[in-house]
Amino acid sequence: xxxxxxxxxxxxxxxxxxxxxxxxxxxxxxxxxxxxxxxxxxxxxxxxxxxxxxxxxxxxxxxxxxxxxxxxxxxxxxxxxxxxxxxxxxxxxxxxxxxxxxxxxxxxxxxxxxxxxxxxxxxxxxxxxxxxxxxxxxxxxxxxxxxxxxxxxxxxxxxxxxxxxxxxxxxxxxxxxxxxxxxxxxxxxxxxxxxxxxxxxxxxxxxxxxxxxxxxxxxxxxxxxxxxxxxxxxxxxxxxxxxxxxxxxxxxxxxxxxxxxxxxxxxxxxxxxxxxxxxxxxxxxxxxxxxxxxxxxxxxxxxxxxxxxxxxxxxxxxxxxxxxxxxxxxxxxxxxxxxxxxxxxxxxxxxxxxxxxxxxxxxxxxxxxxxxxxxxxxxxxxxxxxxxxxxxxxxxxxxxxxxxxxxxxxxxxxxxxxxxxxxxxxxxxxxxxxxxxxxxxxxxxxxxxxxxxxxxxxxxxxxxxxxxxxxxxxxxxxxxxxxxxxxxxxxxxxxxxxxxxxxxxxxxxxxxxxxxxxxxxxxxxxxxxxxxxxxxxxxxxxxxxxxxxxxxxxxxxxxxxxxxxxxxxxxxxxxxxxxxxxxxxxxxxxxxxxxxxxxxxxxxxxxxxxxxxxxxxxxxxxxxxxxxxxxxxxxxxxxxxxxxxxxxxxxxxxxxxxxxxxxxxxxxxxxxxxxxxxxxxxxxxx
DNA sequence: GCCCCCGCCACGCGT
DNA sequence: TGGCGGGGGC
Numbered sequence: 001x002x003x004x005x006x007x008x009x010x011x012x013x014x015x016x017x018x019x020x021x022x023x024x025x026x027x028x029x030x031x032x033x034x035x036x037x038x039x040x041x042x043x044x045x046x047x048x049x050x051x052x053x054x055x056x057x058x059x060x061x062x063x064x065x066x067x068x069x070x071x072x073x074x075x076x077x078x079x080x081x082x083x084x085x086x087x088x089x090x091x092x093x094x095x096x097x098x099x100x101x102x103x104x105x106x107x108x109x110x111x112x113x114x115x116x117x118x119x120x121x122x123x124x125x126x127x128x129x130x131x132x133x134x135x136x137x138x139x140x141x142x143x144x145x146x147x148x149x150x151x152x153x154x155x156x157x158x159x160x161x162x163x164x165x166x167x168x169x170x171x172x173x174x175x176x177x178x179x180x181x182x183x184x185x186x187x188x189x190x191x192x193x194x195x196x197x198x199x200x201x202x203x204x205x206x207x208x209x210x211x212x213x214x215x216x217x218x219x220x221x222x223x224x225x226x227x228x229x230x231x232x233x234x235x236x237x238x239x240x241x242x243x244x245x246x247x248x249x250x251x252x253x254x255x256x257x258x259x260x261x262x263x264x265x266x267x268x269x270x271x272x273x274x275x276x277x278x279x280x281x282x283x284x285x286x287x288x289x290x291x292x293x294x295x296x297x298x299x300x301x302x303x304x305x306x307x308x309x310x311x312x313x314x315x316x317x318x319x320x321x322x323x324x325x326x327x328x329x330x331x332x333x334x335x336x337x338x339x340x341x342x343x344x345x346x347x348x349x350x351x352x353x354x355x356x357x358x359x360x361x362x363x364x365x366x367x368x369x370x371x372x373x374x375x376x377x378x379x380x381x382x383x384x385x386x387x388x389x390x391x392x393x394x395x396x397x398x399x400x401x402x403x404x405x406x407x408x409x410x411x412x413x414x415x416x417x418x419x420x421x422x423x424x425x426x427x428x429x430x431x432x433x434x435x436x437x438x439x440x441x442x443x444x445x446x447x448x449x450x451x452x453x454x455x456x457x458x459x460x461x462x463x464x465x466x467x468x469x470x471x472x473x474x475x476x477x478x479x480x481x482x483x484x485x486x487x488x489x490x491x492x493x494x495x496x497x498x499x500x501x502x503x504x505x506x507x508x509x510x511x512x513x514x515x516x517x518x519x520x521x522x523x524x525x526x527x528x529x530x531x532x533x534x535x536x537x538x539x540x541x542x543x544x545x546x547x548x549x550x551x552x553x554x555x556x557x558x559x560x561x562x563x564x565x566x567x568x569x570x571x572x573x574x575x576x577x578x579x580x581x582x583x584x585x586x587x588x589x590x591x592x593x594x595x596x597x598x599x600x601x602x603x604x605x606x607x608x609x610x611x612x613x614x615x616x617x618x619x620x621x622x623x624x625x626x627x628x629x630x631x632x633x634x635x636x637x638x639x640x641x642x643x644x645x646x647x648x649x650x651x652x653x654x655x656x657x658x659x660x661x662x663x664x665x666x667x668x669x670x671x672x673x674x675x676x677x678x679x680x681x682x683x684x685x686x
Numbered sequence: 687g688c689c690c691c692c693g694c695c696a697c698g699c700g701t
Numbered sequence: 702t703g704g705c706g707g708g709g710g711c
Binding site: 597 | 688689696697698699
């Protein structure tokens, strides 16, 4: 990459950010200021200077961002990126744990528990402690446990939950499982307690970069700081963080934008660079965004400006209800495509919650608008996919109780509640997993004595034999019928063996369509494996790498075939993305800001939750390049009843002169427009 | 002892 | 819309 290219494609501060590769660097990058561009050019520049790929560690917030960054560096340098490490903090933590599992006291092939698995285990722990009640909010308890684990909360008056937490923790250990918090706390403890290990990683990763720094947690910050090392006479560690305090929207997950202040304190010799030129949006959109965000206090000073003078006004519409809203959005999209030549993939529809996407999806289906939903109940959370994944996890790690209990009687094989209760008794008495108990029963031939009928014992034996059989198939990786071993083929065999299709048919005897739909999801899952194992860059297409991969990808971004599809997603999921046209749906009081955050605000008596909601709205606005539509329904169906809504108070913070109010009329108002429309329609259908 | 069906509840963002 | 627990049927 020549100097010429660098200076012609980057502005002055960007150039400085790219060229400053030594020492600590703090980049404050406003929305749309070419942040991703700077990071990728910076990596390319480092490689150009002869820094080996393996010495660079780039930490991102989502898998998607990591993938995009890698692709862009590849395009820029036209080189293979085999030893460049670009990943999320969690993926990096997993890598560190995998490389040191023996030292950490874990067995190979541990399972990673997502939020659902975690809640299942907490429920089990509550039962074990005789404290289970359906009234307990598992979700809240799970979040509380997270805060305890990551040091954000201390045991207070509900110290009786401490025994449940201990039970949960010992459960994880017995089942050879880790939760998401462990992926950060364990590497951190490892680095803190084993200096030799830390030094090894410090030697390897001499250049560290952190994207979306405002959304890193204190834990992640400490991890980065440890890896970077402290400042020394030679000019300090080579760590570069990039962030924007105005786009901090993950504080509920432990993110703390004060990390930016902490970085300034911890690295006094840092070089600070501000990227303030916005390349994305028109001034109309930028002025609206600035109007909103200026109501927040305690911001880092910045002056975001755009050379794209003017632009189309922001269109505001108050539909009667959520159906009218969805219809309006679908109509507008059709018109944007036909009349203004936008592509479907130029359009992003953003909502505060996942559930709001539903109505909009229906309208898209009705009007034949191709779309793609990202986020939400992920593909991997669907029951049928979780079932198959649980089988795979049991094959990789039989001690994984959450997965074992999920599939031990799915499809039904006559192992019911009583049998499982007996197994539980053996397990908790001996502090072993359920699988351990089954093995003990089978080998001691005591099964017949333990159960009233030997039928249960026999069923357990058959089940264990099946699992053992699959272990051979999946883990020994022998070629079959002269063909090389393939994971996808093994999964096919597994799905056949358990006859999942018959199970689906019997479960949905009244709804064959549903059964077929679910089975097609499994087929899609298998095709995903095929796609993944045929990637030449994939050096180990085995069961364990696949499981690791899918446990960290909760958001279903699948293959990147967004071509020709409208993007439907939450505002959170839209972070880091941009679209020529953006719709913000459900801009109502109670949604933006969300009523739960208003509640939080009242409880804590702190002026912080509302500020974060405002930042969220700011992020939503700044995703737009040319056109922005905002809808706020007058009534909305929620929890089976219709609720009167009022517009989001944030709408008042947008300067009035930037807005036009949409009447409920077709934009094909003039005869000329109508003719144009008809002509276009003819063209399309011919 | 296992399974099926019914009624109840909840639904903020996601690694 | 679905997930889950409890009670009754087999």
